[in-house]
Amino acid sequence: MRVPVAAGSHAHAGVAAAPVELHQVSRHYGTGEARVQALADVSVTFPAGTWTAVMGPSGSGKSSLLHCAAGLDRVSAGRVLLAGQDITHATDATLTGLRRRTMGFVFQNFNLIGSLTAEQNVALPLKLAGTRPSRRDVRAALADVGLADRARHRPRELSGGQQQRVAIARAMVTRPSVLFADEPTGALDTGSARTVLRLLRRMVDTAGQTVVMVTHDPVAAASADAVVFLSDGRIADRLPRPSAGQVAERLTRLEG
Template sequence: MRAPAAAGPHAGIPAAPVQLYQVSRHYGAGETQVHALADVSVTFPAGSWTAVMGPSGSGKSTLLHCAAGLDRVTAGRVLLAGQDITHATDAELTRLRRRAVGFVFQNLNLIGSLTAEQNVALPLRLAGARPSRRDVQTALADVGLADRGRHRPRELSGGQQQRVAIARAMVTRPSVLFADEPTGALDTGSARTVLRLLRRMVDAGGQTVVMVTHDPVAAASADAVVFLSDGRIADRLLRPSAAQVAERLTRLEG
């Protein structure tokens, strides 16, 4: 099953580059088995930003990891960037992620011994490409760090480190960006900067962003919010306010 391809900068990528069909993910067996996801079907359209929310243990990160091919589903199907990855090999997943997927996590995974420029260039090197210095500098300039390329992570603030992580994710021009609590450890000003960057990736770059967050303000920056509860989709909101997100989340947590 393949969705129609999108036009524009990511031609060849389907109009819904992330699709989950009746996905379940179980851990353990017998009486101790945990049903992290249960029969979840959801589509993330091209050029859209979706926030995924829910109470602790609702399956948010599991959904993100299954959608990105970082975790295997127990049942159902997952399509990513036009490919069915349900039974893909590790090598196939690695090639696909390097070609079409970017990641930004709260745990930034920056390499402390490398400069910001070297951290940003790393995905290109891992993909076997020779990084263009101009591409790397442009990615850093896009996140407001044109003058920090020679700095190592310890010489940067938390917000600046997060922006380096976003530049690293952007440099390969992925069609899909997965973000897990990208503003969770940031102050309000740095969080706003990161959210503006994600918005620009969607509006100017036509990229798809899927973001797990616990923050109603961050979620309200997205085009849509999907709420999980007990491993199932409990609700959806389109273009909600932060107050609407907070009210719906409180109701689920109650």
């Protein structure tokens, strides 16, 4: 069964209907007795201009789902489409190009380069893509996350929340069609996490950004347009615009 994550009131008209689609996707690791089934016949659509949180108990397949959707991991069966393009069997070179042009990534541990300034970290994806970074674009990306005055600071001179906002600016400077976030608030204090969540919400509401976010935090999930729950590698449920309490209750039942 495919689980559509319906575009809510925050979706923008004129945006492509479904930038990320998984059709009957399975992923297993190892062989024989060591074989582990991470995903089993998962079908889900993440429409453009929406923010979807992916949740589930430990080992439920959350990260595998995100990695397969982003082409970071190969599926064992099924198909993955990005903006209508089948990337299931794309070459590594094609996938690398697609990721650099159409996807942004934010992880729990920031992954900033300590020897580079904030603006140099933000410019890095453009350099890797063979594009001469525009200082104006880089500074604009930092301004978008409220760090215009921290452009010349190195990561050690920034708080954890500020480092994560630099990481978001770095992910967004290439104007990706979809932002994949893996536990983006997991290493942050409550105040910094709230700031990052407000930033993601604004990106979806004002710019029509698509966000697919793996999280274990019911408060973070409740900021999204919809929450998809995984259990044992399968879609277990979907809740549109739930409260943090509803998310926590559903997660508790799955973990039980």
